Amino acid sequence: MSERELLASDGERDRAAERVREAAAEGRIRLPDVDGRLSQVYEARTRGDLELATRDLPEPRVVDERPTSRAAVAIFGGYDRGGHWVVPAKFTAWSMFGGGGIDLTEAQLTSRETAITVVALWGGADIVVPDDVEVEVKGFGIFGGFGKSGRNRGRPGAPRIVIRGFAMFGGVGTRKKPRKDRKGLTQD
Known part of the structure; x- marks a missing residue:
């Protein structure tokens, strides 16, 4: 029996589906074709069936770099995370009497879902996310503000960024901007 004739596992089907979603997020597959x-x-029974469904798609990319940093802290000062950097699945930003900026438009995400926790006390944070990702904001402000609450959908299959936390006597803002490096989308 050849490799193509072996029965496909649920895990293999899930990985193939992720490749299809990734290709849709990158614009390689038209949205009407994704469901098919x-x-x-x-519905694939064998590995050969899976190969037919994904043969014209690139192999999945895996980030082989370690996260640049897992946290940013500013006390009576500031922080800036931007340019090319590797973002962990969980990132924390904390500021007191200061502020900072987090720009993800050139960043490599190490997970399909990235959780960013922001705490701003008498300070603030500005978070810039690529326009093609899904963003969910779950923070609140006390004598201050915390971005746009709710969910902002990206392209189908795109990575998801969840921003949570709080601001007291300060603010946290989020905004979308076109991605500078389309290769920043990655997969677990």
Whole structure:
């Protein structure tokens, strides 16, 4: 029996579906074609069937770098995370009597979902996210503000960024901006 004739596992189908979603997020597959591809993947019986559904898609990328940093702290000062940097699945930003900026438009995400926790006391933070990702803001302000609450959908299959935390006597703002490096989307 050849490799292509072996029965496909649930895990192999899930990984193939992730490749389809990633290709859609990168604009390689038109949105009307995504459902058909996913149906083909989940109905696949053999590894050969999976190969047919994904043969024209690039192999998944895996970030082989360690996260640049896991936290940013500013006390009577500031922090700035931007440019090319590797973002962990969980990142914490903390400021007191200061502030900072987090720019993800050139960043490499190490996970399909990135959680950013922001605490701003008598200070603030400005978070810039790529316009093609899904963003959910779950923070609140006390004598201050915390960005736009709710969810902002990105492209189908795109990474998800969840921003949570609070601001007291300060503010946390989020805004979307076009991605500078389309290769920043990664997969677990």
